[in-house]
Amino acid sequence: MGITKTDHFTGKQNELAVLAKAIGHPARIAILEYLMKVDTCICGDIVNEMPLAQPTVSQHLKELKNAGLIKGNIEGNAICYCINEEGFEKIKSFFQQIDNYTKNKKNDCC
Amino acid sequence: MGITKTDHFTGKQNELAVLAKAIGHPARIAILEYLMKVDTCICGDIVNEMPLAQPTVSQHLKELKNAGLIKGNIEGNAICYCINEEGFEKIKSFFQQIDNYTKNKKNDCC
DNA sequence: AAAGTTTATCGTAATATTGCAATATAAATA
DNA sequence: TATTTATATTGCAATATTACGATAAACTTT
Known part of the structure; x- marks a missing residue:
């Protein structure tokens, strides 16, 4: 089908x-790593750094923005994108949970 | 196309x-959370816990295993699946990198 | 205003993913 | 050995994703 049954899972799981x-x-x-590397909002050359066509990069940026992992403002004829720490905060707790689990893990059969 | 151009990215990025x-x-x-919750390798009832058909769950388990996030052994007529901490170790450094960046982030225009 | 620059959107083709019914496989048990 | 139980695989339909050319939109510069 290709359609995910989000209804059956919790809001947190879906998020x-x-x-x-x-x-x-x-x-x-690669885009996220580049944004961290340059550490500036004059990121107009993301396209030049990527081995992909401009529309494809634009699409990937849109997805990152929709997910809340980056944020951006229009600045003249350039767009200013940068890391959105809020998005990453949400993932963090999940990995802390995993980390916590593996440290206290009791079973060891596998 | 639907095909990812992995050739143009680094091994780490692809991994x-x-x-x-x-x-x-x-x-x-949900499967990962369940495996952590039960903390045992007698996980034969994953299917019952999921709002999905048995073949679908089996497929998701296969993907998690291929990615290295869970591991499993055959135990009689049941399969023993559990968290594979090695897989999560690999992701950890990426999030630490993000964390590190957001703490020292200089720009603040967005 | 015209031309240039930069990013977004549209349309489309190719491939991937999701989900399940049907079936296969494999071990446990009667 | 036949049946039951549990998981995997196959095959297929529906939808999603990826990528890019063409074009649009919006601002800058000449």
């Missing part, structure tokens, strides 16, 4: 899935 | 993308 899914593409990871 | 993508589905998050 986390959206965030993880957004990270789940090498181009989007 | 991380695979892991994040595997987490990027509510059913797979």
Whole structure:
């Protein structure tokens, strides 16, 4: 079908899935890494840094923004994108949960 | 196209993308949470806990296993699945990197 | 105003994902 | 050995994703 049955899962599970899914593409990871590297909002050359066509990069940026992992403002004829820490905060607790679990894990059969 | 241009990205970026993508589905998050909750390898009732048909759950388990997020052994006529901490270790450093960045972030225009 | 620059959107093709019914496989048990 | 139980695989339909050319939109510069 290709359609995810979100109705059957909790809001948190769906929210986390959206965030993880957004990270789940090498181009989007490369974009996030680039935004961290330059540490500035004059990011007009993201397209030049990517091995993808401009419309494709634009689409990936849109997805990152929709997921809440980056934020951006219009600045003249350039767009200013940067990391949105709020999005990452939401994922953090999930990984802390995993971390916590693995430290106290009792079973060891696998 | 639907095909990801993995060739143009680094091995790390692709590896991380695979892991994040595997987490990027509510059913797979629910499975991971369940495995943590029960903290045992007698996990034969994952299917009963999920609002999905048995073949669908089996497929999601397979994807989690392929990504290295869970591991499993055959135990009689039941399968023993549990969290594979190695997979999560690989993601951890990426989030630490993000965390580190947001703490020292200089720009604040967005 | 015209031309240039930069990013977004539209349309489309190719491939991937999701989900399930049907069936297969494999071990446990009667 | 036949039946039951539990998981995996196959095959398929519906939808989603990825990528890009063409074009639009919006601002800058000449």
